[in-house]
Amino acid sequence: MVTLIVNKQELQVDEGKTLLQVCLDNGIYIPNLCHIHGTDNPSASCRLCFVEIEGEDKPIPSCTVKVKDGIIAKTDTPSVRRLQRTAFKLLMSVHRVDCGHCPANKKCELQRIAKFLKVGLKPKYLELRLKETEVDESHPFLDYYPNRCVLCGKCIAVCKDKHGRAFLTFAKRGLDTVVSSYGETDANLPCSKCFACIRICPVGAITSKDSPRQT
Ligand code: SF4
Ligand code: SF4
Ligand code: FES
Structure with a gap:
């Protein structure tokens, strides 16, 4: 088990999952289109599932991050939403x-x-x-x-x-x-x-x- 914090909420989850999957499993919705439950090799093509992670200088697609102890992430910051809205508008x-x-x-x-x-x-x-x-x-x-x-x-x-x-x-x-x-x-x-x-x-x-x- 690993312990991480998402939007100030402490989560204890199994190792090996992606941050996107963990968030979705715990009722924290992150927009996503290309994620497939249970896959190890995300295509990371839709560019919608951005999150901010403490220590990283820019938002990262959460489907590409494997959870580990001590991650502190935010899914709802202004820069995350800006990136998601831009990616969504381009799709549309x-x-x-x-x-x-x-x-x-x-x-x-x-x-x-x-x-x-x-x-x-x-x-x-x-x-x-x-x-x-x-x-x-x-x-x-x-x-x-x-x-x-x-x-x-x-x-x-x-x-x-x-x-x-x-x-x-x-x-x-x-x-x-x-x-x-x-x-x-x-x-x-x-x-x-x-x-x-x-x-x-x-x-x-x-x-x-x-x-x-x-x-
Ligand atoms: S949106 Fe296009 S690429 Fe995605 S599952 Fe549907 S047909 Fe396939
Ligand atoms: S036409 Fe409407 S319901 Fe159909 S794929 Fe586009 S947004 Fe979705
Ligand atoms: S779900 Fe599509 S880039 Fe992460």
Whole structure:
């Protein structure tokens, strides 16, 4: 066991967990999109889970910190919130906000984070830059909505974890980056009995072809 202090609250927790996981387990919410419960190698791609740790000169993503004795952390300082709001606005500047037609509506992590950070879903003063393709229907069992995807990578990680290899991957680069299925059209893919990617997606970016079309 290790003892640490978060927001002046003393916590005694098992060694080996990340600070983000410990906070979430203890009811201290930190915005996050790319964190997967129980993983040792965080992708740390969403840049939302910042905290301040005493002795560090700038905020650090809490999913990259393993807890140890004596850590004193704050999750709610002005500089943490500034970084989180900036990261969130950038994410939303490439996102098609159309919650009424989205399967994630009311259970969407973006809606939760916007409410928590007290910001709107549609960022002011930032140009909206959307991808041309609204829906990729090339997969035999899944549909993918690039303008809803936050590129967290959870679908790829869970697929690899379940099947020993990922049937999904990131493709293209920079602002064009998307999740792709390698052009797979094989009707024998394990996807028809799996759908773990849909369940883990924090937004509504992957849907089953069997569910009603969401546009
Ligand atoms: S993913 Fe769907 S529910 Fe979430 S903010 Fe985007 S459109 Fe709204
Ligand atoms: S499809 Fe969903 S889980 Fe996969 S990278 Fe996009 S947002 Fe993340
Ligand atoms: S949860 Fe830490 S960077 Fe995404």
